[in-house]
Amino acid sequence: MTEVLRYAAFTTDQGGGNPAGVVLDAHGLSDAEMLAIAQDVGYSETAFLVAGGSKDGEVAADVRYFSPVAEVAFCGHATVATAVARAERHGPGALRLSTPAGPVSVDTRLEDGHLVGTLTSPPAHTRPVDPEVLDEALNALRWSRDDLDPAYPAHVGFAGNDHLLVAVRDRATLAALDYDYAALQALMAQERWTTAHLFWAEDVTTFHARDPFPPGGVIEDPATGAAAAAFGGYLRDLALVPLPSRVTIHQGHDMGRPSELLVDLVEDAETVAVSGRAAPIEQSGSGA
Known part of the structure; x- marks a missing residue:
């Protein structure tokens, strides 16, 4: 067994x-x-x-x-x-x-x-989102371009798989997320995105994030290490953080499962280091 x-x-x-x-x-x-x-x-x-x-x-x-x-x-x-x-x-x-x-x-x-x-992580890289595809994503998220933070351009980041990266101006917008699951699921399947990494910048190295995960049949992921790695590569490649830096990502708070992901970024590196702890869940299943 x-x-x-x-x-x-x-x-x-x-x-x-x-x-x-x-x-x-x-x-x-x-x-x-x-x-x-x-x-x-x-x-x-x-x-x-x-x-x-x-x-x-x-x-x-x-x-x-x-x-x-x-x-x-x-x-x-x-x-x-x-x-x-x-x-x-x-x-x-x-x-x-x-x-x-x-x-x-x-x-x-x-x-x-x-x-x-x-x-x-595997080597990380990033590219801008096609404007028409971004409009489709915003429609599915029930957001508009006015909700976006212009300091952080929308991209698709990769560090093992692709993640849509979208920043909002206000923490309240992130907290109130209520997206169209079917529409986002169809778009992510079309674009082969693994999650949508939606974030708000508290300061230059502290971020709050939410990650819809329709490709996995999950409405939202409370902590996403692969997306954190892709996001770290994005911040580094677009010179959005000083280097070296440790970036803290707070995720899962809005769904009652608070998480902390630590992302270390250095110059002249293709990969990204993501750190975290883990706790055993009681009554672990012993068979399948």
């Missing part, structure tokens, strides 16, 4: 963060079995790890991610949850992951009595 763990990522409280399923030993599982487990777990993603050999304290592993609807190329919160879950059982250290989106490294360490996972 497959052991399925449940963790909340980017929080120290099981009632916060983004829940993820974690299978630390996925040897022999078929695609259909992994999808069925993800559906049974019911979270936005479940990670399936197949650990390989180790060298110089580093463990190599293959990992795949499934939402209840389909496989996802890369998932940041499930990666952090997996790394913390494994570190609790085998001790902190380095994981070198092979994902469908490319190689991803994640390191775990103890800080103030809590395990912290830091993932290094």
Whole structure:
């Protein structure tokens, strides 16, 4: 019987963060079995790890991610949850992951009595959104161009998969989000976006975000590590933050699952580092 763990990522409280399923030993599982487990777990993603050999304290592993609807190329919160879950059982250290989106490294360490996972994303890049596509997105979000913050141009950011990046002028606009699920779902399928990363800048390095996730069958994600990495690449490439910087993203507050994602940006780097903690969710399922 497959052991399925449940963790909340980017929080120290099981009632916060983004829940993820974690299978630390996925040897022999078929695609259909992994999808069925993800559906049974019911979270936005479940990670399936197949650990390989180790060298110089580093463990190599293959990992795949499934939402209840389909496989996802890369998932940041499930990666952090997996790394913390494994570190609790085998001790902190380095994981070198092979994902469908490319190689991803994640390191775990103890800080103030809590395990912290830091993932290094695939290479990040960004591009402007086509104006007509942006208008479609705003229509689905029930926003107008007057709601947008001109300091942060709308882009599509990539760090393993594509994310729409849209900034609003006012925190209240973000808090009142009530979008057209079917319309946004259709547009995101057309554009192959994984989430819409909607944000408000509290200051130059502090942001509040909400992430609709219709491609995964989820109205909203309370913490999105992959989007945080893409967003970090966007901030760096457009020179919207001084370098080096640590960017703090507050996500999930408006849906009652507060999360904190820390994004470290340096010059002359293609990748982005995203850090967070993870808490086990009580009464984890032990079978599927």
